[in-house]
Amino acid sequence: MKMIEVQHLCKEYKRKIVQPGLIGGVKGFLTPQFDNFCAVDDINFQIERGESVGYVGPNGSGKSTTIKMLSGVLTPTSGKIIVDGIEPIKKRIQNNKQIGVVFGNRSQLWWDVPIIESFRVLQRLYEIPKPIFDENIEKFRDILGLEKLLNVPERQLSLGQRMRCNITAAFLHNPKIVYLDEPTIGLDAESKQRIRAFIKQMNEEKKTTFIVTSHDFQDIEALCKRIILINKGKIVVDSDMEHIRKEFTEFKRITVEVKKNAVEMARSSKAAGMNVKVVDDYHLEIIYRPEEKNPMEIMVELGKYGEIVDISITGQDIESIIQRIVTENNKDRR
Numbered sequence: 001m002k003m004i005e006v007q008h009l010c011k012e013y014k015r016k017i018v019q020p021g022l023i024g025g026v027k028g029f030l031t032p033q034f035d036n037f038c039a040v041d042d043i044n045f046q047i048e049r050g051e052s053v054g055y056v057g058p059n060g061s062g063k064s065t066t067i068k069m070l071s072g073v074l075t076p077t078s079g080k081i082i083v084d085g086i087e088p089i090k091k092r093i094q095n096n097k098q099i100g101v102v103f104g105n106r107s108q109l110w111w112d113v114p115i116i117e118s119f120r121v122l123q124r125l126y127e128i129p130k131p132i133f134d135e136n137i138e139k140f141r142d143i144l145g146l147e148k149l150l151n152v153p154e155r156q157l158s159l160g161q162r163m164r165c166n167i168t169a170a171f172l173h174n175p176k177i178v179y180l181d182e183p184t185i186g187l188d189a190e191s192k193q194r195i196r197a198f199i200k201q202m203n204e205e206k207k208t209t210f211i212v213t214s215h216d217f218q219d220i221e222a223l224c225k226r227i228i229l230i231n232k233g234k235i236v237v238d239s240d241m242e243h244i245r246k247e248f249t250e251f252k253r254i255t256v257e258v259k260k261n262a263v264e265m266a267r268s269s270k271a272a273g274m275n276v277k278v279v280d281d282y283h284l285e286i287i288y289r290p291e292e293k294n295p296m297e298i299m300v301e302l303g304k305y306g307e308i309v310d311i312s313i314t315g316q317d318i319e320s321i322i323q324r325i326v327t328e329n330n331k332d333r334r
């Protein structure tokens with residue numbers, strides 16, 4: 001059985017039509033008119049237990065709407081969602097016990113009470129047995145560095161400290177699935193690292209299934225092997241990160257270490273028509289399109305102008321690849 005199955009899922013929102021001008025405004029107020037806006041448009045995917053999937057797309061593409069339907073907060077207009085054998089919207093309580101949700105811009109803790117008290121309320125709500133609760137608090141306290149935070153009310157915590165506490169709250173009941181919507185938004189590099197390491201550890205140790213939405217591609221690269229890209233409500237790509245890198249890379253970069261005279265080598269090879277840039281006295285960089293040239297040919301050609309010590313080849317970063325796919329998809333859909 002799949003952990004998550006989504007079939008022909010659609011969500012339409014009713015939106016008020018705003019008429020231009022003062023008269024339009026008055027008319028709209030007296031006799032409001034609405035149209036249906038399709039935020040999620042016939043999407044399908046399946047996720048296995050223990051997978052960690054990056055759900056990415058531009059602003060307004062339908063990510064949060066999907067997550068809200070998966071977590072049972074929003075009712076789909078049509079289509080079907082099965083999460084660990086149940087329909088979230090029909091069995092909300094059962095669904096809530098098996099999922100954890102982290103929204104980067106919202107808290108599930110109580111503002112004025114010490115963090116540990118908020119955790120105790122959640123313990124009662126989720127009916128977490130005491131040994132499991134104690135074990136998790138101890139473990140998460142160490143990994144996420146909560147020692148000094150547990151007796152402080154949320155209102156006195158920084159954004160990063162608050163996020164670490166919210167992540168703990170989402171994992172207290174050992175959920176099978178965790179939805180993370182922008183989990184590192186606004187955090188500094190160290191807090192981001194800590195949170196990513198924690199999520200990774202949970203994925204490996206407990207086989208927790210993750211869906212992560214983030215505009216920070218370092219989150220996606222660190223946490224996810226698979227990417228689902230949504231644009232204007234439709235899935236555009238659903239594939240392994242590695243496959244996306246290979247399939248959609250437009251150009252690659254070779255960094256070459258040379259024995260001497262990098263500037264001279266660049267000048268001569270440029271004169272022979274090569275696209276070579278000087279990085280420093282001992283390094284050159286060449287950008288090429290994989291479908292036009294192969295790296296061996298490039299190295300043989302460059303080797304005519306000086307001695308090569310070492311090379312490394314890198315592809316485009318995943319963020320620019322995704323941006324390009326979205327731009328192409330927008331052109332196709334115009």
Ligand SMILES: Nc1ncnc2c1ncn2[C@@H]1O[C@H](COP(=O)(O)OP(=O)(O)OP(=O)(O)O)[C@@H](O)[C@H]1O
Nearest residue numbers: 013014015039057058059060061062063064065066
């Ligand atoms: N309650 C609502 N009523 C009407 N339209 C809505 C509502 N919620 C979302 N939308 C619209 O649905 C579309 C998808 O919104 P959604 O929040 O799912 O996007 P998103 O991909 O999560 O965006 P972001 O990256 O900015 O968070 C947007 O055009 C948004 O304006």
